[in-house]
Amino acid sequence: MLNSLQKKWKVNGAQLVLILCTFAVTGTLTAFISRGITSWLGFDETTSLIWKILVRILVLVFGYQVIILIVSFFFGQFRFFWNYEKKILKRMGFINNTKEVVTPYRLAIFASGKGSNAEKIIQYFDKEPLIHVKLIVCNKAGAGVLDIANAWKINTLLIEKKAFTESDEYIEYLKNEGITHIILAGFLWKIPQNLIKAYPNKILNIHPALLPNFGGKGMYGEKVHQSVIAAGEKESGITIHLVDEHYDHGKTIFQVKTEITSADSPDTLAEKIHILEHEHYPKVIEEWLGVE
Ligand code: GAR
Numbered sequence: 001m002l003n004s005l006q007k008k009w010k011v012n013g014a015q016l017v018l019i020l021c022t023f024a025v026t027g028t029l030t031a032f033i034s035r036g037i038t039s040w041l042g043f044d045e046t047t048s049l050i051w052k053i054l055v056r057i058l059v060l061v062f063g064y065q066v067i068i069l070i071v072s073f074f075f076g077q078f079r080f081f082w083n084y085e086k087k088i089l090k091r092m093g094f095i096n097n098t099k100e101v102v103t104p105y106r107l108a109i110f111a112s113g114k115g116s117n118a119e120k121i122i123q124y125f126d127k128e129p130l131i132h133v134k135l136i137v138c139n140k141a142g143a144g145v146l147d148i149a150n151a152w153k154i155n156t157l158l159i160e161k162k163a164f165t166e167s168d169e170y171i172e173y174l175k176n177e178g179i180t181h182i183i184l185a186g187f188l189w190k191i192p193q194n195l196i197k198a199y200p201n202k203i204l205n206i207h208p209a210l211l212p213n214f215g216g217k218g219m220y221g222e223k224v225h226q227s228v229i230a231a232g233e234k235e236s237g238i239t240i241h242l243v244d245e246h247y248d249h250g251k252t253i254f255q256v257k258t259e260i261t262s263a264d265s266p267d268t269l270a271e272k273i274h275i276l277e278h279e280h281y282p283k284v285i286e287e288w289l290g291v292e
Helices: 002-009 013-040 049-074 078-091 116-125 144-151 161-166 169-176 193-198 221-230 266-289
Strands: 105-111 131-138 155-158 181-184 203-207 235-242 252-259
Touching: 002 013, 013 049, 013 078, 049 078, 105 116, 116 131, 116 144, 116 266, 131 144, 131 266, 144 155, 161 169, 169 193, 203 266, 221 266, 235 266, 252 266
Parallel strands: 105 131, 105 181, 131 155, 181 203
Antiparallel strands: 203 235, 235 252
């Protein structure tokens, strides 16, 4: 039961506990407030049952929604409950539903290596009706991400450097495939100008450090973690940003930090960073696309 809730809401175990606490505290608080309101209104045993029920319904339908947002803030779950409220308001017709009828977002993931991030993104959107991972673009024959694409029956495009930097052919292919957005997940080549022009503000990258530090040419994967440890940093993290014509440079969409202890090595730091990436990248993509 808890596992299925976790899957349904796409949250980790700790977040699930905080969400359930939010519901529990909100329920108790709403009952308490509702009792306070009825006594403030002077309701007693002589008051008509209809009035009592009406006030309770009003508190439950409207007050509950406000109270849950306030309580969720204290449990650090405001974002989750705000999205939950938006869904309810949409269903009730208070905010318009235009986002729900747009053509599905068709993603191409560009990756060069193992592809653990690519796999988390594919998994996360597997049952999502509006967002589909349609293509894996890779620049390295034999890369793990190609096996992942095969296992999930997703088309792949293996691309060579010359074709990538000097031609538009593959861009036409992306357009023909209806690709709407590009997600870089450990892709190690700089994105050429023509691709940025073809997908303006529609290319997202993840970097395994807190940009603007430890980014730029040659800074990828374990090299980043080695540099962070060598510099004696006390914290590192992940940065998710839009891609522009410079390495690791476009507008930052999201950052989260992790502590570095004296026991950490580049390898243990890499593990911590991967955990953060897997947890956040799919959710940030979903929010960036405006589909929640
Ligand atoms: C990830 O840690 C990603 O942040 C990094 O490559 C790794 C790919 O891992 N990207 C960069 O360093 C880009 N500058 P994965 O193949 O297991 O997803």
